[in-house]
Amino acid sequence: MQKKLILDSDLLDITVSRLCQQLIENHNDFSDTVIMGMQPRGIHLAELIHQKLESGIKKEIPLGYLDATFHRDDFRRREIPAKGNETRIPFVIEGKKVVLVDDVLFTGRSIRAALDAMISFGRPAKVELLVLIDRKYNRDLPIAADYVGKVVNTLPAHRVLVELQAQGHKQNKIWLTYKD
């Protein structure tokens, strides 16, 4: 098993700060914007960004969690059924600008499921996608992110490992791993 560090703690901090600046550029005072973290692994990044944004613009921004498990297209195509997670959307998304946040963009299928799941709650005015790691050359669907932390060239056999302090790790570190 080979392991290569893509982002360390300092770099991640700079990257997240940049993503927040880009969000502020496009959303001004966030009066119509909500942040939506994707379960299970996008929520920690969403919390990180949400925290930074709120302290940056000194204003409360709605934060929700979206679980797309029951909207996935690989049901009955995997060994065991995927387990659901909590969806918590304590606001109305009808007419809002939604920033969907996930850690890694790979095939795009989770995002497709998430868009499908989100429509169950109303019709957003606009949906944007923010990802920390964009795995280039691996998309199965025509889906692209609006805000990207880092683009990584990967093969399907590679895995991106996101270790965040919020998940109980010692330091924030993002790895690229692959078997020899």
Added chain:
Amino acid sequence: MSKLSQKHLLGIKDITREDIELIFETADNFKDVINRPIKKVPSLRDITIANIFFENSTRTRLSFELAERRLSADVINFAASNSSVKKGETLLDTVNNILAMKVDMVVMRHASPGAPHFLAKHISANIINAGDGTHEHPTQALLDAFSIREKIGGVSGKKIAIIGDILHSRVALSNIFALQKLGAKIMVCGPPTLLPKFIGQLGVKVELDVTRALEWCDVANVLRIQLERQQIKYFPSLREYSLYYGITKKMLDNLKKPIIVMHPGPINRGVELSSDAADSQHSIILDQVENGVAIRMAVLYLLAGATS
């Protein structure tokens, strides 16, 4: 592992505590889904489910059908009363004919105990037992335990009394298995003629006095007198039964402690439960019905997903 240990849900006796907990966790998610503006998810969109009911049912059949539709499955309904069963077709032939039309899952209620177990030996589709005679009714027990967990935060260590016609009740047997697996203490209470002779061997307390049972328990699960299954007289009259074993709001209020009253339905108001007790703040009967859909969605989702 988020996978059930069984391919079918024939009875609570066959599944493990881990299975029950997995079903509860999944049902939590589905309870959230059915409270959304759009109550439907596409998980089971390529699955066809046959609801085969050889015995009457309102709640269970509607609840299963709603659960199936909310998971986007295709549903066919079959009631034995207006079918070729009347012309002498056997159970296996009937089901095989339905399966020949490419049906993936079967939800069956049958008057004979063991009918779904018999089917499971002969067909490959997933089978969910929706009640087999006086034997088991697993989804009812799951939704009962789920409702208790939701209302008082857990099942383990809680005292639950099952009161009424234990002898003819599949709900009682499934409840005993489910609640015991989750660590609850169980008491059964009813007239001696309606208690199975060796029920004590299941590790449950037996009580003949309903007031003492209510004083003991945190949750009272009240069962209906199943007159349709009683070929002989087990007690002199319904009026007398109601006098000795009927539960009224006054009895519940006099306990001076919180108590939860459940009933799997249909209620015979004024027999096992008075109207004011059924509609009192102690009762969670309608919560049980709501949870029934979420529990059945969880069972369908977990069984359908594991077949690939």
